[in-house]
Amino acid sequence: MIRLNRLSYNFGPNWAIKDITLDVEKGEFVFLTGHSGAGKTTLMRLLYGALPVSRGQAKVAGFELHNLKKKRIPDLRREVGVVFQDFKILANRTVYENIALALIVRRMPKATIDKRVRAIIRALGLEKKTYTRCERLSGGEQQRVAIARSMVVHPKLILADEPTGNLDFDLSLHLMDIFRQFNTHGTTIVMATHSREVLQTVPDARIIHLEDGSIAEPPEHLFTEDVQ
Ligand SMILES: Nc1ncnc2c1ncn2[C@@H]1O[C@H](COP(=O)(O)OP(=O)(O)OP(=O)(O)O)[C@@H](O)[C@H]1O
Ligand SMILES: [Mg+2]
Known part of the structure; x- marks a missing residue:
């Protein structure tokens, strides 16, 4: 589903993604962890075609991003659901x-x-707000609308950047359950999170830890305390 070969990206002189080589198979659940500024959002934006590849190769849902013409980006986005900060x-x-x-x-x-x-409105507990304009929703409700929008197309791949960031604990657990259900039905999920509780909801998920734009060993404390 995702194949990265020495992928790099720079904002001017700052290399936010450095030489990342990584394969994610269809149906995997992958958490992206790492300190603020480690490159999680930048990596996801690359995978979605929102940033162009600076160096290396990236293939996502069958699209070669390093060769991708601008007019093919909508085709890529038809296959990839995103929940962004x-x-x-x-x-x-x-x-x-x-x-x-x-x-x-x-x-x-x-x-x-x-x-x-x-169906998705029901799954996310938004029935009472079905006909409410989104400007009248709370932050967490808006977050759920964004998640619903990414899921309703039944994408092959969901990229979710801190999707439970605005939500209380019970709702986070409920949403993680929905992500897991999608994953059980074959959707590949890549999710950035800082939260140990969120990591624990999918114990068999793979953890990719970023440090300063590169893949590193996840630190032990990731599993024992919240990282910020
Ligand atoms: N639009 C931008 N222009 C210039 N530099 C940027 C831009 N966006 C991100 N960066 C830089 O790239 C690096 C990685 O940022 P990124 O947003 O990917 O981190 P992150 O891991 O998602 O952090 P957080 O956990 O705070 O969301 C940082 O050094 C950041 O300052
Ligand atoms: Mg980020």
Whole structure:
């Protein structure tokens, strides 16, 4: 699903991703850990075609990112669901509209759209907010809309950057359960997190630890205390 060969990325003189070589197979659940500034978000943005490859090779969901023409980026994004820290949902649209949009642009039949959108709204406990405009939602509710939007297309790969960052503990556990269900059905998941509790919800997941833009051994304390 993901094949990286000496992938690097620089913001001017600062190499945020350095020589990363990594394979993620279809159906894997991978946590990305590492201190603030280690390069987690940058790596995810590369995988999504939001940043161009500076050096090395990257293949994601069958697309060679180092050779990817701009006009093919939407094709890549059809296969990859993303939940990002700065995810923009449409504030003046309802929860239903925000989630349905991803399917409307795929020209899916209306009845199928309705069924899928209602199912995911139910799964994320947003029923009462179905017709509420997103500007009237709490941070955690908006976060759930962003997650619903990434999941409703049934992507091959979900990239989630601290998806439970704004949520209380019970809701985080519930959401992790939903991510796991998707994973059980074959969706590959790459999730950045700082939280030991989140890591513990998927004990058999692989942990990729980043330090200063490179892959490193995960420190022991990752499993015994919260890392910030
Ligand atoms: N738009 C940008 N322009 C310049 N430098 C950037 C930009 N975005 C990130 N960086 C730099 O790249 C490095 C990696 O940042 P990144 O956002 O990937 O870290 P992160 O691991 O996601 O951190 P956090 O846990 O705080 O979200 C940092 O040194 C950061 O300052
Ligand atoms: Mg980040």
